Amino acid sequence: MNSTASGAPDPLTTGLAALTADAPDTLLDRIAARRVRVPGPLPDLQVAFTDHGVAYLRAGLDEDAFATAFRARFARPLLPADRPPAGLVPALRTGRLGALPLDLRGLSEFEAAVLRAAAAIPRGQVRPYAWVARQAGHPKAVRAVGSALGRNPVPLLIPCHRVTRSDGALGGYVFGGPAKERLLRGEDVDLEELAALTARGTLLVGSDTTGIVCYPTCADARRITPAHRRGFRTLAAAEAAGYRPCLHCRPGAPRPAA
Amino acid sequence: MTVTDEAHSRAAAASRGPGGADTGGAPDRGAEVAAALAADLDAGFAVLYDAYRGVVFSTALRLCGRWAEAEDLAAEAFLRAYRALIGYDTGRIAALRPRAWLLTILTNLWRNGLRTAARRPPPGPLEDAPDPPDPSEGVEDAAARHETGRELAGLLTALTPSQRAAVVLRHVTDLPVAEIAAVLDLPEGTVKSHISRGLARLRDLHRTSPAHTAPDPTQHPTPHLTQGGTP
Numbered sequence: 305m306n307s308t309a310s311g312a313p314d315p316l317t318t319g320l321a322a323l324t325a326d327a328p329d330t331l332l333d334r335i336a337a338r339r340v341r342v343p344g345p346l347p348d349l350q351v352a353f354t355d356h357g358v359a360y361l362r363a364g365l366d367e368d369a370f371a372t373a374f375r376a377r378f379a380r381p382l383l384p385a386d387r388p389p390a391g392l393v394p395a396l397r398t399g400r401l402g403a404l405p406l407d408l409r410g411l412s413e414f415e416a417a418v419l420r421a422a423a424a425i426p427r428g429q430v431r432p433y434a435w436v437a438r439q440a441g442h443p444k445a446v447r448a449v450g451s452a453l454g455r456n457p458v459p460l461l462i463p464c465h466r467v468t469r470s471d472g473a474l475g476g477y478v479f480g481g482p483a484k485e486r487l488l489r490g491e492d493v494d495l496e497e498l499a500a501l502t503a504r505g506t507l508l509v510g511s512d513t514t515g516i517v518c519y520p521t522c523a524d525a526r527r528i529t530p531a532h533r534r535g536f537r538t539l540a541a542a543e544a545a546g547y548r549p550c551l552h553c554r555p556g557a558p559r560p561a562a
Numbered sequence: 563m564t565v566t567d568e569a570h571s572r573a574a575a576a577s578r579g580p581g582g583a584d585t586g587g588a589p590d591r592g593a594e595v596a597a598a599l600a601a602d603l604d605a606g607f608a609v610l611y612d613a614y615r616g617v618v619f620s621t622a623l624r625l626c627g628r629w630a631e632a633e634d635l636a637a638e639a640f641l642r643a644y645r646a647l648i649g650y651d652t653g654r655i656a657a658l659r660p661r662a663w664l665l666t667i668l669t670n671l672w673r674n675g676l677r678t679a680a681r682r683p684p685p686g687p688l689e690d691a692p693d694p695p696d697p698s699e700g701v702e703d704a705a706a707r708h709e710t711g712r713e714l715a716g717l718l719t720a721l722t723p724s725q726r727a728a729v730v731l732r733h734v735t736d737l738p739v740a741e742i743a744a745v746l747d748l749p750e751g752t753v754k755s756h757i758s759r760g761l762a763r764l765r766d767l768h769r770t771s772p773a774h775t776a777p778d779p780t781q782h783p784t785p786h787l788t789q790g791g792t793p
Contacts, residue, residue, distance in 0.1 A: 316714075316764060316768075317733050317761070319714045320714060320730075320733035320734050321734065322711060323620070323624050323711055323714060324734060324735075325620050326615070326616050326619065326620075327615040327616060327618070328633065331615065331619065331633060331637060332611055334637040335640045335641050336608075371604060375603075375604075379645045380641065380644065381604055381607040381611075381644050382604050383607075
């Protein structure tokens, strides 16, 4: 290259050297997740979030254990965050997700469907595992629903603690049975009344004035005055007695595809 | 921005011999980065990213030619690097030369992507996807840089993949030849010939293809890249 030998700058290589560009500021957030400690209904909550939304929530772990668990599951760098993502703290305080985005990449289609179904259970109410299976489009996969909920990466935000066994037991929970009970009592679920109903074989409650049958914790069921409450063991029995399933808590067919 | 001085870096490389990986080219914080990664993978990744975000993104941008593809490629390369590091023991991490290693991951991903892209319909012309403006750069600087930058970036995509990789790593990324040889897994002589043939082809392309110049060459004459160049 004659130009360089003579000491004059070569416009071609100078031009090439000027083709550098700094990475856009958003690039790091496409690669790494952020971690933050947050207050909530369980002690020692830690959350990891990405540019897609909240990806992981765990309670009662120290920082190293949280980082190790996150790395084993997501294999993504985890860096400290200055502050929680907008909407996270209110979502944990109220038990309602609101507009908070969740990052559910990496879940199977079935797991995602199960979590979407569980996310629709309102605060203060519970549904059986079989209900989640129906809503997720796999009515026979009741046991698999239990496993999928056990792998819920974002408990509390997706309220898998609101899914209970239809035999009256609360069922398992990512953070253990006692935490599940504490959370449900914190949402004013009357576990004693629920247990008493189940003991009598009442899994659904209908109103003889409206002819509608609900899950016992449905907001509509709780408004039925004692004189008009009718208990049923199965939806078939309720329908045989002329009742139709509630459109809010949907003890019957799953909601039509939205 | 490092100004490339071909004669100087070649002389330096020659004087240190083939082992002189740190001669010529941009300074590297490799030892510091490797030590940080060995101490803590996540905190170390932040150091790695800080040290090489510009190098990785510039290389990706000039290999791909398109901003959005470059972001995908750079993000994927960093993520693959992290995932590989999870499986490495501390000794292997400490012995790492992170810059060459990262760029190896990047160029391999890019070459694999070329193979996949060959089976897809081609994307729109380069001009349809202009680089977003850099807000920290002045308007006049940007305009001047835009002239030659746009043309050169376009010409780069006309090189063969091997020539493009060698020219970009040498003259955009500013890597010494020995490190490029490690990145591309080629002998240094082959790297040098890819570079010089690539540069010669760029000069030819510029001379013979005025279609590659700015949209309105009468209003905005582009600098003569051949000035003082090959005889």
